[in-house]
Amino acid sequence: xxxxxxxxxxxxxxxxxxxxxxxxxxxxxxxxxxxxxxxxxxxxxxxxxxxxxxxxxxxxxxxxxxxxxxxxxxxxxxxxxxxxxxxxxxxxxxxxxxxxxxxxxxxxxxxxxxxxxxxxxxxxxxxxxxxxxxxxxxxxxxxxxxxxxxxxxxxxxxxxxxxxxxxxxxxxxxxxxxxxxxxxxxxxxxxxxxxxxxxxxxxxxxxxxxxxxxxxxxxxxxxxxxxxxxxxxxxxxxxxxxxxxxxxxxxxxxxxxxxxxx
Amino acid sequence: xxxxxxxxxxxxxxxxxxxxxxxxxxxxxxxxxxxxxxxxxxxxxxxxxxxxxxxxxxxxxxxxxxxxxxxxxxxxxxxxxxxxxxxxxxxxxxxxxxxxxxxxxxxxxxxxxxxxxxxxxxxxxxxxxxxxxxxxxxxxxxxxxxxxxxxxxxxxxxxxxxxxxxxxxxxxxxxxxxxxxxxxxxxxxxxxxxxxxxxxxxxxxxxxxxxxxxxxxxxxxxxxxxxx
Numbered sequence: 168x169x170x171x172x173x174x175x176x177x178x179x180x181x182x183x184x185x186x187x188x189x190x191x192x193x194x195x196x197x198x199x200x201x202x203x204x205x206x207x208x209x210x211x212x213x214x215x216x217x218x219x220x221x222x223x224x225x226x227x228x229x230x231x232x233x234x235x236x237x238x239x240x241x242x243x244x245x246x247x248x249x250x251x252x253x254x255x256x257x258x259x260x261x262x263x264x265x266x267x268x269x270x271x272x273x274x275x276x277x278x279x280x281x282x283x284x285x286x287x288x289x290x291x292x293x294x295x296x297x298x299x300x301x302x303x304x305x306x307x308x309x310x311x312x313x314x315x316x317x318x319x320x321x322x323x324x325x326x327x328x329x330x331x332x333x334x335x336x337x338x339x340x341x342x343x344x345x346x347x348x349x350x351x352x353x354x355x356x357x358x359x360x361x362x363x364x365x366x367x368x369x370x371x372x373x374x375x376x377x378x379x380x381x382x383x384x385x386x387x388x389x390x391x392x393x394x395x396x397x398x399x400x401x402x403x404x405x406x407x408x409x410x411x412x413x414x415x416x417x418x419x420x421x422x423x424x425x426x427x428x429x
Numbered sequence: 430x431x432x433x434x435x436x437x438x439x440x441x442x443x444x445x446x447x448x449x450x451x452x453x454x455x456x457x458x459x460x461x462x463x464x465x466x467x468x469x470x471x472x473x474x475x476x477x478x479x480x481x482x483x484x485x486x487x488x489x490x491x492x493x494x495x496x497x498x499x500x501x502x503x504x505x506x507x508x509x510x511x512x513x514x515x516x517x518x519x520x521x522x523x524x525x526x527x528x529x530x531x532x533x534x535x536x537x538x539x540x541x542x543x544x545x546x547x548x549x550x551x552x553x554x555x556x557x558x559x560x561x562x563x564x565x566x567x568x569x570x571x572x573x574x575x576x577x578x579x580x581x582x583x584x585x586x587x588x589x590x591x592x593x594x595x596x597x598x599x600x601x602x603x604x605x606x607x608x609x610x611x612x613x614x615x616x617x618x619x620x621x622x623x624x625x626x627x628x629x630x631x632x633x634x635x636x637x638x639x640x641x642x643x644x645x646x647x648x649x650x651x652x653x654x655x656x657x
Contacts, residue, residue, distance in 0.1 A: 329485055330520035330575075334533040335510035335582060420484055421505040 188213055231292050238295040242279065245300055246271050249307035257314035259425060266411040267310045274404030275299070275306040278396050287392060298393060301372065302400045305357065309401035310408045312353035317409060320345035321416060321425050328423055338417040346409050353405040357398045364394060434460045436586050436618050441491035442481055451477040453642035454491070459586065459618050466633035466650075467622045474642040475622040479588050482620060483512040496585075510537070513584035517591045519571035526550070526566075526574050527559035533582040541581060549577040552611060554603075569600030573607065580611070587612070589621040593628070608632065630654055 169186065173179040195209040230237060250268035257263045279299050282288045288298050321328065324345060331341035360368065365387065373390035377383050416425050435458040444452040451474045459465055467475045480486045482493060484505055493500045500508055510533065521529050530549055531541045543559075550556050553573040563574060572592060579587060592608065593601040609632050612619050623629050629636055629650070636653040638646040646653050 326516065326518055326520040327522060330514075330516065331522070331532070332505075333483055333485060333509055333514040333516075334536065334578065335506045336532070336536045337506060340536065418487065420487060420501075422485060422487060 184217060188217070227296065230296070233292070235290060235292060235295075238292045238299070241296055242276075242299045242303065245303045246275060249275075249303050250310070253307045253311040254314065256311060257318050260314060260318055260412055261415045261424065263314060263412070266408055266415070267307075267314065269411060270310050270404045270407035271303065271306045273407050274309070274400040274402070275303045277403065278302055278400040282396055287396070298372075298396075301393060302397055305397040305401050306404040308356060309353045309405040312356075313349045313405045313408045314412060316352045317345060317349035317412060318425065320348055321423075322427050325423065325425075325427065332421055332423065338421050338423075339413060342413060342416070346413060350405050350409050353408075354398075354401060357394075357401045361394060361398060364391065370394065435494075436461055436463075436496060437482065437620075438494040438497070439482070439491075440494065442478070442488050442493060443490045444477060444481055444486060445489040446477075450642045452481060452488075455639075455642075455644045456491075457637065457644065457647055459620060461585075461618055462616055462634070464612055464619045464621065464632055464634045466629035466636045467620060467639060468624070468626055468629050468636060468654075469639035469645075471624060473639040475624075475639050476590050477642075478639060479514075479590050479620060479622050482586075482588055483509050483514055485514075506536070510582050511584055512586045512588060513579035513582055514588040515572070515575050515579050515590070515592050517595050519566075519568075519575035521563040521566075521571055521574055521578075524563065525559065526555065526561050526563055529563055529574050530559070530577050530581050532578060545581075549581055552580065552614075553577045553607060567600070568596050569604060572596065572600070572604050576604075576607070576611065580615070584617070586618045586620070589619060591622055591624065594624065605632065626654055 169182045170179060173182050191209060191213055195205045198205050230241060247268065250264055250271050253267040253271065254260075254263035260266070279288065279295075279302055283290055283295065288294055321342065328341045332338065360370070364370070370390055370393075372393055373383075373386045376386035376389065417423060437459040439455060439457050439459070442452055442455045443450060453474070455478060467478060469475055477486065481488050484493075484500060495503060495508065495511065522532060527543075527546050530546055534541050546559055547556070550559055553576050555570065555573055555577070563571065566574065572595075576592075589608065593604050596604060605628060608619075608621075611617070612632075621629075621632060623632075633650055635648065636646075636650050637644055638653060646656075
């Protein structure tokens with residue numbers, strides 16, 4: 168319907184964006200009638216989302232015309248920002264940003280590099296950047312969840328941890344169960360996406376490939392490939408983040424640094 | 430009391446947190462067989478003081494000598510094997526009573542014999558209960574397990590941080606008697622923090638009073654508690 172009204176893709180895009188945004192505003196209005204106020208969050212998120220994605224789209228127009236090595240710079244910037252966002256909820260953990268950054272670079276960077284050299288990811292900017300960004304985004308979540316959960320578990324078990332220390336246990340032994348819980352919890356989203364793949368959830372990449380005319384079977388297999396890469400990268404990131412942050416919550420004299428506020 | 434007889438020599442021990450001197454220049458000695466009660470109003474720094482003795486917290490200045498050796502030169506894990514601690518709550522680990530008791534020695538790769546576990550269980554009045562799940566214990570029973578768990582390391586000194594204050598009246602009396610018996614039988618030195626002066630009078634051989642981080646009185650039970 169909209170396609171009949173708008174001839175060029177840009178105005179069509181704007182019209183489609185307005186239609187989608189109106190739907191979100193409608194949802195907000197329905198919530199408001201039930202006295203659930205989402206106005207501020209919705210509007211801020213909508214405006215922020217459109218500005219960000221259009222800005223990125225415009226940048227990509229230029230980036231895609233550049234040489235392939237610029238892809239590495241773009242991905243590096245993405246990883247730095249991902250680490251920043253990932254560490255935000257765990258500021259109490261000493262060195263959270265550094266831990267998040269190293270673990271994201273190890274997880275996402277290693278998987279992207281290996282898969283590109285194997286030819287699973289085509290060494291072109293149009294494939295490297297979108298697929299790389301998906302992998303980086305999921306390692307960002309894995310690192311954020313692992314750090315957040317580890318912090319929460321420590322704060323909830325200060326007594327047990329110090330009881331262990333007081334009995335002469337090594338710091339790593341006293342936080343073992345909480346490290347395990349943090350890594351497991353951080354991978355639940357990835358495990359769920361693997362489980363529900365295709366049944367509950369037809370992921371964006373596959374949807375996009377099918378929309379743009381790729382054979383659905385190939386799109387399906389390639390989507391699995393991407394999800395598997397995401398899972399691998401997230402696992403590496405999560406385990407690395409947990410192992411790197413563990414010694415940082417203790418002093419050299421085996422004293423627990425983290426303490427509930429109060 | 431001579432230096433040779435002192436297990437602990439506490440030397441100008443001070444801890445400053447956010448510009449507050451929570452423990453302020455405390456010096457004294459604890460000898461074998463001493464049962465030293467630390468009393469004083471809440472917020473006086475009693476627990477903070479105790480946590481410095483096994484180096485769960487770091488002194489800002491001053492130090493502690495364990496058998497004449499500066500404790501900052503002793504690896505913390507070794508230090509904490511020799512100085513046992515029981516806190517206000519038992520903080521048991523998920524699992525069985527026997528697993529909890531075995532925890533300390535297991536950290537050094539030592540597996541406690543079942544005879545040794547049985548004897549520790551008898552010491553704390555829980556004979557034959559080793560396979561019980563700690564999740565099912567009452568507060569008093571949990572505190573008995575915590576005590577046995579600390580004793581399993583065969584410490585020279587026991588730190589007790591309000592060990593009965595989270596318990597009901599009956600359990601409190603039982604644990605108090607148990608502590609007295611164990612300390613005497615094992616001839617263990619002990620530093621016990623309590624807000625209960627009557628308890629200090631029943632258990633302790635010496636008393637120190639803390640106020641705002643400072644040691645304000647130290648002496649025999651009669652000297653300190655009867656003078657106030």
